[in-house]
Amino acid sequence: MAVSRKFVLELQHVAQSGQWQADPVLLRALSQSLQPWLKQALEQDRKLAVALSGGADSAMLAVHAHTWAQQHGVGLHYFHIHHGLQGAADGWQQHVHALAQHLRRPCHSLRVHVDSTRFRADGMESAARQARYAGLATLAQQCQISTVLLAHHQDDQAETVLMRLLRGAGPDGLGAMQTVVQRQGLTFWRPWLSVARHHILQAADDFARCTGWLAVQDPTNINPDYTRGAVRDRLTPILDERWPGWQGVLARQARLSQEHSRILQEVAAQDWKGLEPDEQDGFSLAAWRLLSHERQALVLRYWLQRQGLAMPTEARLRDLMRQLRGLHALGHDRHLNVKHGDVSIMCRRGRVFLQTAQASSS
Incomplete structure (x- = not known):
């Protein structure tokens, strides 16, 4: 997927002409989620990064974070992790950098080694996830950034609850993904956990129609050989047909489990004393x-x-x-x-x- 200078200039022209506007729902969700961070950042370096794979979810987070950063005077970087697992990955990297050029934001890429032999349960999925977080930590250290935004959304949260339920997880596990989590010396922020993916996809379609920039499609996302891919390929169509809106229900279950878990932690801490x-x-x-x-x-x-x-x-x-x-x-x-x-x-x-x-x- 070669990126021409002409294509980048066309993207920049569209941005300057105002033909594409940030989605107000996504921008509002981002702003509300990041408000606590913005207050903390007043005493620190006001900069953060977006983990940008090139898929619709992370691309829309990148462009909406760009608008939000402009409004609040925040420095914004993009981090791209090249897993080296797909033949098309080199093209994805170029495509991501084209988007960054369009938005006039710095983009940093890192190729990582994925060793699936260390993980018994999910194998390649777990190995890729661990390598990705390690790569993001490396890039953050190089750029002296302590906060990274991740594009997980409500559908991702619901899938995580479902998978953990099938594994017999307790309240902690059913709490699934937290909005804010500390890992490898970084703060990871998921501002769109309450946003349904269809809204993000609509924004991605609008962006593509106005700019010509299309999000990449990773075939492993729906590959039934992987656990999450099997959920999306086999279970999601049935659940969508029989229980429309199930994602919102399970995302609510995650929030309730997180509250339950926090209460149990308080009880345990008191008993410990x-x-x-x-x-x-x-x-x-x-x-x-x-x-x-x-x-x-x-x-x-x-x-x-x-x-x-x-x-x-x-x-x-x-x-x-x-x-x-x-x-x-x-x-x-x-x-x-x-x-x-x-x-x-x-x-x-x-x-x-x-x-x-x-x-x-x-």
Whole structure:
């Protein structure tokens, strides 16, 4: 997909002539979402970036963020990640840069290596996602930018809820994607989680009609070999026919789950304070046993989360709780040593604590 100078000049002429206007609904959603960021940025460098793949969603976020940035005096960059997985990817990169030239915004590209052997569950999908976030972090560091906008929308959110529900996720998982999340030293902002994709596609059609710039089509988005592609290719048509508007319903479920999760976190944090924690994040077995079974499980997950450890499966958590309940309150009858990843959960003299696997075996 070669990009000619004439094409770029034509795009710029359309922009200057006012033939295309930003969609007011999308622009309003963007402005409302980013208002908290704008207040925080008053004391910092007022610049951010958009992750721009070249698809309709990210392209419309790029052009609407451009308008918003002009209105608020904010510096805006575009970040493009080249995964190297498709033959057309080189053309997508050129196409993205053509859009950036049209908007007179700097665009930075980075090619990343995708290693699917490290991920068992989703394989290539998970590997590409991890490589993409790592690449965005690299570009952000080079440009000294701390906030990156992502173009996830309501339909993406609904699909995520559905996939996590089928995997048996709890309240945290069903909360799906957060509007704001910290990852790899960056703040990622998803301003369009409440916006239906059909609205974004309409804006993309209007933009294409006025400028001639067409969003790229990634065939993996509807490839049933991938989990999300299977949802879009096989489940979405049935759901659309039988339950119109299901995306909004599941997006609402995500918001309710996020609220539920925050309440549970507050309960767990309060219970944690009552477990007489020490400086090493050990806690009192006797105090833990005074809690209800449900809150015992909740505070154990909170404890492991504080250490940055993976959550145990439901079966492993039940087994750990059974062993903790079976101990003498002061740990006199026997010692506990349960391996969890690279650490061991241990109990000595009535105190439950974590120890590295190497230290516990010595």
